[in-house]
Amino acid sequence: MSLLVTGSIAIDTVKTPLGVSENCIGGSAVYFSMAASFFSPVRLVGAVGGDCPFDLKQVFAGRSVDLTGLEIRKNSNTFRWAGTYHADINERTTDKLELNVLAEEPPKVPQVYKDSKFIFLANTAPALQLQLLEQIDEPSFIAADTMDCWIQGRLDDLERLLKKIDCLIINEDEARLLAAEHNLIKAAEAILEMGPIILVVKKGELGSIVCKADEKFVLPAFPSAEVKDPTGAGDSFAGALMGHLAQTGKTDFATLKAAVAYGTVVASFTIADFSLAGLALIGKADIDSRLGILRKMTQF
Numbered sequence: 001m002s003l004l005v006t007g008s009i010a011i012d013t014v015k016t017p018l019g020v021s022e023n024c025i026g027g028s029a030v031y032f033s034m035a036a037s038f039f040s041p042v043r044l045v046g047a048v049g050g051d052c053p054f055d056l057k058q059v060f061a062g063r064s065v066d067l068t069g070l071e072i073r074k075n076s077n078t079f080r081w082a083g084t085y086h087a088d089i090n091e092r093t094t095d096k097l098e099l100n101v102l103a104e105e106p107p108k109v110p111q112v113y114k115d116s117k118f119i120f121l122a123n124t125a126p127a128l129q130l131q132l133l134e135q136i137d138e139p140s141f142i143a144a145d146t147m148d149c150w151i152q153g154r155l156d157d158l159e160r161l162l163k164k165i166d167c168l169i170i171n172e173d174e175a176r177l178l179a180a181e182h183n184l185i186k187a188a189e190a191i192l193e194m195g196p197i198i199l200v201v202k203k204g205e206l207g208s209i210v211c212k213a214d215e216k217f218v219l220p221a222f223p224s225a226e227v228k229d230p231t232g233a234g235d236s237f238a239g240a241l242m243g244h245l246a247q248t249g250k251t252d253f254a255t256l257k258a259a260v261a262y263g264t265v266v267a268s269f270t271i272a273d274f275s276l277a278g279l280a281l282i283g284k285a286d287i288d289s290r291l292g293i294l295r296k297m298t299q300f
Helices: 028-036 126-133 148-153 155-162 172-179 184-192 233-248 253-270 284-298
Strands: 003-006 010-016 019-026 042-049 065-073 079-085 092-098 118-121 141-144 167-171 198-202 208-211 216-219
Touching (some): 028 233, 167 233, 172 184, 172 198, 198 233, 233 253, 253 284
Parallel strands (some): 003 042, 003 118, 141 167
Antiparallel strands (some): 079 092
């Protein structure tokens, strides 16, 4: 089924203990679309400025990513982010942040996208996520991401959004903050009462937890010997997850568990190199092979 993502397209500068990548392509919509395209055609809604050095058609060459929803605003500047990961790769410092086009009106959903069935609202202000969601006619399954600044500063808007989505995908710190509860299981139960049917909690190198009112699933991360750049891992996870759901057209719990496993595996390729390099040279067969390894590791 049709899969639509709306999110950021960025110019990133990333420093990690293993190197530096300057002015590379990034952004939630980019990582999501690259990951999802292994499973399903993707419709991307996003905006860049006239300064964008990347040809998105070339970036996604050979992949089923529809760029009809891409707006190039010649008089604006592209979103920029610079960050440094420390010796503990889970610790990150934002060195520079320029919202640029992200501080403007969000892009419009093209008419040909309005029949999209699977929707992912990548992290941005909840009011903008709601505004974009209102442009879709009859979605079948809606997932969204959010972050601490919206939980703390735009909680009213976020609570309205949570009543309109089927799935929330956030990290463990955000889950605890949103629920005002340290215990993750109790936090999950509180968040599910806010509206979403499914909660996926990302725990980084410790894997993820999937929660419904009456079912739970825990999966470790794929063991990676080297992490070169964690940027985009969460968006790649979400992209593969949603791509698998859209490919199957199903959202039952068994399909969801498989989707989370695919998300886990694809994220492990993302972190192996800077920017999109970890995803650019692999194929679906590589993903399926690593999924088989993960399955053997988690059976008992």
